[in-house]
Structure formats: C-alpha cells, structure tokens
Amino acid sequence: MTSDKSHPYLNQNKPWIDNDNAIWIASTIHLSRNIEKYKFPGKLEADRQKQIVSVLGKELMAAPHLSKPRLFHSDQITPAQKQFLMEHFLSTQGFQQAHSGEAFVLSEAGDFLAVFNVNDHLSLCIIDSRGELEQTWNRLVEIETTIGKAVNYAYSPRFGFMTADPAISGTGLVVSIYLQISGLIHLDRIDEVLDKLNDESIYVSGMQGNPTEVIGDILVVQNNYTQGVTEENIFSGLRSFASKLLMEENSARKEIKQQENNEIKDRVSRAFGILIHSYHIEAVEALNAISLLKLGQSLGWISGISCKDLNQLFFNCRRAHLLAQFKETIPQEQILHKRSEYIHSALKEVKLMI
Amino acid sequence: MADTPRPNEIEPEKEPEKPIECSGECRRPIAVHYSEITGQTIVVTGMCEECPVLKRKLHGMHTQIKGASSLAETDLACGNCGTSLESIKVGSLLGCSSCYDIFDETIVAELQGAGKLPTRLTSVKKPLPLHFGRSPGEVKEITPSIRLLALNEALNETLKKEDYEQAALLRDQIQALTRDDEKPKNGEKKNND
Numbered sequence: 001m002t003s004d005k006s007h008p009y010l011n012q013n014k015p016w017i018d019n020d021n022a023i024w025i026a027s028t029i030h031l032s033r034n035i036e037k038y039k040f041p042g043k044l045e046a047d048r049q050k051q052i053v054s055v056l057g058k059e060l061m062a063a064p065h066l067s068k069p070r071l072f073h074s075d076q077i078t079p080a081q082k083q084f085l086m087e088h089f090l091s092t093q094g095f096q097q098a099h100s101g102e103a104f105v106l107s108e109a110g111d112f113l114a115v116f117n118v119n120d121h122l123s124l125c126i127i128d129s130r131g132e133l134e135q136t137w138n139r140l141v142e143i144e145t146t147i148g149k150a151v152n153y154a155y156s157p158r159f160g161f162m163t164a165d166p167a168i169s170g171t172g173l174v175v176s177i178y179l180q181i182s183g184l185i186h187l188d189r190i191d192e193v194l195d196k197l198n199d200e201s202i203y204v205s206g207m208q209g210n211p212t213e214v215i216g217d218i219l220v221v222q223n224n225y226t227q228g229v230t231e232e233n234i235f236s237g238l239r240s241f242a243s244k245l246l247m248e249e250n251s252a253r254k255e256i257k258q259q260e261n262n263e264i265k266d267r268v269s270r271a272f273g274i275l276i277h278s279y280h281i282e283a284v285e286a287l288n289a290i291s292l293l294k295l296g297q298s299l300g301w302i303s304g305i306s307c308k309d310l311n312q313l314f315f316n317c318r319r320a321h322l323l324a325q326f327k328e329t330i331p332q333e334q335i336l337h338k339r340s341e342y343i344h345s346a347l348k349e350v351k352l353m354i
Numbered sequence: 355m356a357d358t359p360r361p362n363e364i365e366p367e368k369e370p371e372k373p374i375e376c377s378g379e380c381r382r383p384i385a386v387h388y389s390e391i392t393g394q395t396i397v398v399t400g401m402c403e404e405c406p407v408l409k410r411k412l413h414g415m416h417t418q419i420k421g422a423s424s425l426a427e428t429d430l431a432c433g434n435c436g437t438s439l440e441s442i443k444v445g446s447l448l449g450c451s452s453c454y455d456i457f458d459e460t461i462v463a464e465l466q467g468a469g470k471l472p473t474r475l476t477s478v479k480k481p482l483p484l485h486f487g488r489s490p491g492e493v494k495e496i497t498p499s500i501r502l503l504a505l506n507e508a509l510n511e512t513l514k515k516e517d518y519e520q521a522a523l524l525r526d527q528i529q530a531l532t533r534d535d536e537k538p539k540n541g542e543k544k545n546n547d
Contacts, residue, residue, distance in 0.1 A: 034451065043435040043449035119447060134496045145491060153490045154451040159461075160485025162454050164447035166461045167470045169454075171487035201472070212383050227465065227484045228472040232496050239504035247508045250520060 009070055010081045011324050014110030016088070016315050019129050020308035022298050023249050024242065025178040025218065026129040028090055029140055032120040032163045032172040036152040040164040041102075041117040049101035053116050059147045060105045060114055065139045068108040074098035083320035089113050089125050090178065092209035119164050120172075122147070133175070134235060160227070170227035175234055177242045178207070182217040182295040183252030186264050190219075193248045201225055201233075202241050216287035216314060217295075221245065257299050265354050268296035272352050275343050280336035286317045286343060293347075296354075304349040313346045370400040373407040406444040432456050502531050 019026065034040055035055075038048055057071045074082075074095070082095040085104065095102075098118050105114040115123040124144060128136040154162040160170035168174055184190040194204060203224040206214040221242050223234045256264050271292035274285070294310045296302040315321055322339055323330055330338050370387060384400035386408060401408045430439040433456075435449030442448065442457055442464070454461065458480055465471045471484070478484055488494055509524040 036451070039435045039450040040448060042447050043437065132498075134498045134500060138495050141488075141493070141495075145493065148490050155490050156451070156454060156485075157489075158458075158481055158483050158485065159454050160483075160487055161490075162448075162451045164449075166448060166454075166465060167468060170485045173487070200469075210383055225470060225472055226487075227470065228475040228486055230487050231494070232500070233486075235496055236500045236503060239500050240507050243504040243508040244511060247512060247520060247524070250523075251515075251517060254519070 007070065007072070009106040009108070009110075010072065010077065010084065012088075012110045013312075015127060015129050016110075017312060018308070019311045019315075020306065021129065021311070022294070022307050023180055023246055024131065025180055025311070026090070026127055027133050027136075027175065027177045029126050029128065029133075029137055030174040030176075031124045031140055031144055032165075032168055032174075033122045033124075033144065033147075033161055034154040034163060035121050036154045038121065038154075041119060041121060042164060044101075044117065046101055049117050052121050053101070053103045055151060056114070056116055056122055056147060057103065057105065059150045060143070063143045063146045065142055066107045066112060069105050069112075070107075072104045072106065073100075074102040074104065075100045077104070080320055080323055084324055085113065087315075087318045087320050089127060090176070090207070091125070092207075093119070133177075133239065137175075137231070137235065168226045170225075171229070171231055171234065173223070173226060173231055173234060175223050175238055177221040177238055179219050179221060179242060179245055179249070180217050180291060180294065181219055181245065181249045181252075182291050183249050183256055185214065185217045186267060186292070186295070187252050187256065187261075189248075189252060193245065197241060197244055197248075199237065199241055201229070201237050215284055217291040219245070253295070253298060256295075264295070265301065268292050268301055269352060269354055272296070272302070272347075272350070276347055276350075278340045278343075281340045281343065282336060283318055283322075283339070286339060287314060290314045290317065290343075293350075296352075301352070301354050303351050303353050305347065309346065313343065317343065370398040372400050372402075373405070410444075430456075498531070502528060505531070 035052060038044065038052065041049070044052075053071075053073070060066065061069055061071070063069070077085075079096060082098065085091075085106075086094055088110070095104075095115070095118060098115075102115070102117040104116070106112065111127045111129075113125045115125070124140055126136050126140050156162060159166075161172040163169045163172050181190065184193055201224050203211075203222045205211040205220050205222070207218050207220060208215065209220075221238060223229075223238060225234075229237075255261075271289035274281070275289050275293065290310060290313055293302055293305075294307065294314070297305060297307060297310060316325060317339060319335065322335070322342060325342060326338065370384070372384070383402060385403040386401040386405070388399045388401050388408060388411065390397045390399070399407075431437060432449060432453045434452040437446070437449035437453050439457060439460060442453070442460055448454070448457075448461075462471070462478075462484070466476055475484060505524055505528050509521055509528065512521040512524060
C-alpha cells in the first residue's frame with residue numbers, strides 16, 4: 001500500500017487505447033457508499049478519515065475481480081495527475097479539493113477507481129467500453145458486497161444507502177452512457193429526437209455535466225433517479241433509451257451518406273483544415289473538429305486513420321492527457337501550441353477523400 | 355506540469371465557478387455572472403436562476419423570515435454533526451446519516467423540487483420507503499437479457515418507420531445475443547461497419 005508520484009497507474013492509456021467504438025464510446029458506473037456511525041467526509045475528523053482509508057484500502061486490496069490494485073494517498077498525487085484521473089474516468093467531479101485524508105485505489109486494467117473520503121466515504125467507479133454494462137455492474141456489486149462484509153454501510157429502509165448528496169441516495173448508483181451522435185447534431189435533428197424519446201427517468205447532458213453545452217458531439221445519457229427505482233429499472237431504462245438514440249444516429253449517418261450532404265461535407269473538410277493547419281488550438285475546438293473527422297471517417301470521406309486512432313486522439317487532446325504525452329514539462333503558455341503539434345503528428349497520414 | 359488545473363474543466367477560462375455552497379451540488383446551468391468588487395479585487399461567480407446564494411446576496415439573509423416559527427426553523431441543526439437546515443436548503447452536502455432523520459421532510463421536498471423523485475412517489479409520507487433497490491449484502495444479479503429487451507424495442511420502432519436495413523442489423527444482433535457463443539460489442543459494431 002505504498003504510493004509513487006510517477007507510478008504508471010496514474011498515467012495509463014488502458015482501457016481507452018483499444019477503444020474502436022464509433023458511437024457508443026463507453027459507459028461508466030458509479031456507486032457511492034458511507035460507513036454506518038461515521039460522519040460523512042465533510043464533517044469527519046482527520047483521525048477517522050485515516051481509519052476509513054485503512055479499513056477500506058485493506059478490503060479493496062483483497063477484493064475479487066481487481067487486477068493488482070494499488071492505493072494512492074491524495075497528498076502524494078500532483079494536481080495534474082488528479083486531473084488526469086478525472087479525465088480518464090470521465091468524471092464531472094474534480095479531485096483537486098482532495099489534499100489529505102482522501103485516497104484513491106486504481107487497478108492495473110485501468111478501468112477501476114475507488115475514491116475514499118471525497119463527498120462519500122467510498123465511491124466506486126468502473127469504465128465499460130465493451131458494451132457489457134450488466135456484467136460490469138455484477139462485478140461492481142461483488143466488490144461492494146465484499147467490502148460490506150467488513151463494514152456496515154449507512155442504510156435506512158426509507159432512504160436506502162445514505163449519501164452526502166441526497167440526490168444520489170437510495171441505490172447510490174449513477175450510470176452514464178457516452179454517445180457520440182455527430183450525425184444527429186450536424187443534421188440539426190437532436191432536439192427533435194430527444195423530444196420524441198422524452199423520458200423523465202433519463203438525464204441528458206454534455207461531457208462536463210452541463211445540459212446546454214455539448215462538447216465533441218458527445219451526449220451523456222444518465223439515470224435521473226436513484227430513489228424509487230431498482231438497479232434493474234435503471235439499467236433497462238438506460239439500455240432502451242441509448243439503443244433508440246443509437247438507432248436514430250445510424251439512420252442519420254445513412255441519410256447523410258445517401259444524400260451526399262454538401263453542408264456536412266463542408267464541415268468535415270473545414271474541421272480537417274483546422275486540425276492540420278492550426279498553430280494554437282483550444283481543447284473544445286479540437287474535440288469538436290475531431291468528432292467531425294470521425295464522422296467523415298465512418299462515411300468513407302477520410303482515409304489514412306482508423307476509428308480507434310481517432311478515439312485515442314480525442315481522449316489525448318484533453319489537457320492532462322495531452323501533458324502526459326510529453327516527457328518534459330510544458331509551460332502553460334505553450335499548451336495550445338503543443339496540442340496543435342500533437343494533432344498534426346497524429347493526422348500526418350490522413351487524406352480527405354471528398 | 356507545474357500549473358494547478360481547476361476541477362471540472364476541459365479547458366480553463368470557461369464559465370466562472372459556482373459559489374462554494376453550491377459547488378459539486380448544483381447541476382443547473384449558469385444563468386447569472388455575479389461580480390463582486392472589493393477594493394482592487396473582482397470576484398466573478400456563476401449562478402443558476404434559482405441560486406439561493408444569489409437571493410441572499412440580493413435580498414439579505416433574513417428578509418424572508420416573517421414569524422417566530424420561521425426563525426426556529428432556520429436555527430434547526432443536526433445534533434450529531436451540526437449541519438443546519440439552512441445549509442441544506444442552499445444545497446450543501448449532508449453531514450451524517452442522522453441528517454436523513456432530522457431533515458426528512460426537507461430532503462424529500464428538495465428532491466421533489468430538483469425533479470429527482472419519480473412522480474408516483476411525490477406523496478409518499480414518512481415512514482414509507484422511497485428506496486426500492488438492493489439492501490446491503492443482497493445479491494441480485496442483472497442478466498444481459500435487459501439488452502435483448504432494449505434491442506427488441508428498438509427493432510419494433512425501426513419496423514414502424516419501415517427502415518428494413520436497420521431492422522435487419524438489429525435482428526442480427528438479437529440473434530447473436532440469443533446464441534451464447536457470439537457476443538457483439540455495444541450493440542453498435544455491426545451497425546457501423
């Protein structure tokens with residue numbers, strides 16, 4: 001249970017390096033728990049925080065289905081590494097407020113994160129990029145049940161699992177599905193489709209949790225309720241909603257291809273131009289342009305790069321991931337230029353076929 | 355990597371941060387940029403339309419209090435952790451599990467107000483359960499058949515739209531799922547190949 005600032009677990013590409021998903025990019029499952037009789041982290045004394053890290057850390061090290069887990073104390077992780085974790089696990093919650101008394105457990109496979117004492121005593125997160133949402137959930141429950149044999153979770157029959165944020169009490173389960181629906185967005189049809197699929201049990205937002213700001217054409221489809229529903233209700237509702245949205249996106253792409261849509265050909269061409277000719281580029285502009293390039297690639301308008309490589313470029317253009325690509329320290333004022341250089345290098349074999 | 359990035363950002367210089375009382379809590383979009391000038395410093399805060407901090411700053415903390423009962427209510431705090439009723443109303447996190455007992459009605463009202471309770475539960479009174487999920491230690495596996503149901507639902511909608519090409523792709527996925535030896539990825543691979 002030692003920590004190391006340069007540990008590869010804090011700078012790893014798995015499971016994103018193998019991601020070749022065109023639309024359904026990935027899903028994440030978050031489960032929040034607190035320990036009975038202990039105050040929640042915001043009101044918890046420092047010595048109690050240490051006890052929690054010690055007890056939960058010990059149990060997780062021995063938990064099933066975790067490949068070589070490692071524990072990292074928050075004061076041994078740099079701010080950039082905390083942001084890397086946030087980006088890696090597609091979290092909208094930052095870990096910068098974690099200075100002492102908080103800790104993280106990561107696994108070798110790069111798909112598991114446990115956070116201790118940030119908001120709740122225990123927050124478990126798993127990334128699923130293979131479309132095996134239900135199996136991934138069953139694996140998470142096994143880990144949660146194993147820990148639950150050593151500690152009693154804060155639970156009441158009325159409110160279920162009690163969390164610091166009442167909005168996730170009950171099941172304590174938040175499932176997010178990340179869908180890159182460039183076709184619907186660029187045909188300007190997304191609002192109409194979302195109105196048609198309208199479901200009060202589903203919350204739709206952008207990657208940063210803001211429902212009005214969509215970045216890189218990625219919509220996050222999440223369960224809106226954690227109370228009054230079973231875990232099975234949550235998964236079936238999300239599966240159903242996401243499958244319908246996926247189907248609409250496939251239809252939109254088919255239509256764009258059949259109609260040889262000039263407007264979208266122009267957008268893809270301009271996006272390619274921006275990416276290969278920019279000297280400075282902001283992350284949001286880069287992510288939006290890469291998404292258009294991915295759309296072009298799926299329609300056969302772009303050659304010389306695979307969907308997998310474009311996904312990797314997409315994830316690595318984010319600030320902390322970009323900085324992790326370079327061995328040397330990048331000064332703040334050079335980040336935008338370094339991002340441009342990184343993109344130029346990744347796209348050097350790419351050709352526009354329009 | 356010497357710079358210190360702020361939380362919840364892909365790129366800096368975006369929306370201003372929300373008030374400390376709301377950070378990590380409020381999911382509503384920022385509608386107001388509130389600038390506070392003190393001496394030489396200007397602090398800009400992003401607030402939602404219904405931000406209680408904004409109301410307090412504009413109208414003062416106690417302008418809403420009319421009677422003795424309201425005053426008593428604002429003083430209410432959890433005996434175990436000291437969390438006050440007022441802090442819960444501005445969206446602060448709860449301090450301990452006892453808060454759920456003490457602030458039961460307020461928590462339910464806040465969940466309802468934020469659209470976080472299914473409509474059918476809006477009239478559930480204490481001590482009826484709001485929670486329908488697993489209890490601690492309960493083993494309840496979810497089978498991948500949920501995926502099958504979702505695909506069938508999508509197939510029916512596709513047939514209604516007479517999109518037979520898409521329907522054929524969905525049917526292939528359903529058939530593959532019903533055979534144990536074949537598991538396509540994400541329900542999208544064949545659609546996008």
